[in-house]
Amino acid sequence: MIANVDQMPAALAPYVVTLSPYDLGSNSIGVHRGLPSSTITITIPEQDQLEISWVGRPGSPQRLRAGVAGLHLDAAALRQEGCGRGVWLTLRPLGISTLFGVPASTLAGDVADLADVVPTMADLPDRLAACRSWPQRRAVVERVLLESLARHGERANRDGLRATLAVLSATTRVQEAAQLLGFSRRHLSSTVRAALGVTPKEYQRLIRFEATRGRLVAAARTEQLSLAAVAASSGFADQAHFTREWRDMAGCTPTDWMRAEGLVR
Structure with missing residues (x-):
């Protein structure tokens, strides 16, 4: 379930891409592959903490009460034990600076706890956990964003x-x-x-990768999936180039990702 931007307060529409609940699977360890995108992602578990690691990067996983991921060109693995539900919010790059007063550049290639990025929102996970329904949680998030916009939104012409x-x-x-x-x-x-x-070329790579992911999902849902056709429509020289780019940015092949997402068998 994804909140339509048209349903949000008009003041937030230029900055918020998605606001939705998520469910990684209850009573188990839910794992989600966070793919590169052109948006800033905020993940707020309903309970417990997130464990986040980067695919292909050395180092121990980070444990966060709520995670804020900047623009990144490689994939992240998100794990959440117990209750696998929460709130997922994505912002355009200008959204993080306009709503929170934090330049997107300070988050690039990394993930941080929401309380460290925006101290005034440190209590947001607990406030959301106290809600009994998704409409209540969405209302809380929208109210917090509007309050933050009032504090930061008029500081600069974007x-x-x-x-x-x-x-x-x-x-x-x-x-x-x-x-x-x-x-x-x-x-x-x-x-x-x-x-x-990120550099302009890296930003363009993110835009193309994001568009390609959308074409894969759309083709799989219509049962007319052709990797060669998706590669051609996305501007790749051939399917092999497309697969190399996907593996480089997602850490797996397009087919492996779609299978993990339940899009293909």
Whole structure:
């Protein structure tokens, strides 16, 4: 179940992509593969803690009461013991700075506890745990976001960066985006890196990967799945290139991911 942005307060619609409940599987250890995307992800378990590790990275898993993941180009493994339910919130990169006063660049490639990123929201997990239904939880989150927007939203004009990201999203080459914006490639790179913590090319990779994931899901649901067709429509030279890119960013093949998600057998 995903809350439609149209159902949210109008003030939040430019910044919030999804607000939904999730269920990784009750009375067991639910595991979810967090794929790269162009959004900031906030995961708030109903109970217990999250255990988060990065696929292919050395190091011990982090245990968090609520996790905030910045833009990342590799996959994360999220585990939640016991009650596998919670609230899942995704924000556009401008959303984290506008709503919380925190630049997306400070979170890039990493995950942190919500209480450390936004101290005023340290009690949000407990407030959500006390709710008895999803509508109550959604109302609490929306109210918190509106209150935070009132504190941070009017500090800066975000239109310039919003336009820059829109052009990057609509093009496949950084030089083409720079020309359309009237920027030098160097200026574009420094602007995007300072705001997001990734390069313009990395941002375009995230956009393409996200679009490809959507095409895979749509094709699987219509039972007309063709990896070659998805690769071609996503701008890859061939299926082999597509599979290499997916393996690099997701840590598995497209087929393995769809099988794990129950999209194919």
